[in-house]
Amino acid sequence: MTYYDQLQAQLNLWQITLSRWNAEELYSISWWSLIGVMVIAYAIWWKIVDKKSLRNILLFGSFIAVANTVFDSTIITMGLWGYKTKLIPTIPSTFPFDYTVIPLLAMTIYQFFPTWDKFFVGIAIVKAIFVFGVIPLLVHFQIMALHGVNLFFVYAGMVAIPTAAKFVIDLVIHKEHATEMKEPTRSLSSLSPIPAKRPGEDH
Template sequence: MTDKSPSFEDIRNMHHQVYEMKLDYWLTENLFTFQWWLLLFVLIIPWFIWWRLVDKKRLTPILLFGTLLMILVLMLDDIGVEIHLWSYPYQLVNILPRLLPIDQGIIIVAHMLLYQYFPRWKKFIIANIVMALIFTFIFEPFTVWLGIYKLENWRYVYSFPIYILKAAFIKWLVDTLIKKERK
């Protein structure tokens, strides 16, 4: 007896069933809860703060840094969710598997402000280490406590070097592009 692999149609049908379950869960368990309002707040308010603080003369490189970092963060988050390293019981929008408000709100804004205020590598790395400590050991446990973020096959300490490395990589990339453009 041979096991039959699922067909694309089987997977598509299962995906549709999961979508329907997620939508029902989101409508009954997520929408307009305290966590939902908090996620809305963490998505919108940091951007208002950022707009007031951003150096408008350096807007292009800062936005390039933020956009590239946003793409990287979204990719890493999708991978983590997909391979069950973590999950998000509360979401602002049900159709996205990631925690959009944190990925595209507070984390990106905080990184862009560090990029703006600490242009030199040494201070940038020090500032990112401090921010990584805060996000890893205060912010992440707080979101777990609120039920927004659920660790599955992940530990807080794993996030620490990733916060630093992703920001350093994107800074290096943007700084390299800016130098090439000026030549």
């Protein structure tokens, strides 16, 4: 198969996806449910987030969103699961929770459980609830479809992503603080003493 054959197949798939999305998914109860959950999640998160640490928390959340979207896209591309209800008709159609609810939950845990032991326990519990509780519900309500995916593999990946994110962000923060501590010392050492003038030297 040439590149142009693949492109034509992709265009055909896009037409099918768009047609189904317009006819069956857009403005459906499941579609509105996704919108509602995301809006509520953002409202709650904004209410409880520590605004003073917002930059670091958002940096952590951005890492989660990107990594989780890649993880989800890989599973979709492998044909191991898919979404019957899509927020927008993209190919592959990643789940909107990848860049909304999932990062928001992770950011909340990151904020309230800063130590490694509590953070890991919190992530492990939340991800277990999502993988073994929420995903089956999404399948039941015809939002998601599983095609032989190993949920224990998914669980391991979803725990590994925020764990790696915390390691990286904590390392960045540590380096940043170390640099800030060195800067005043450098500034003071660069100052040269100015000799005092005797009375009357200005005239």
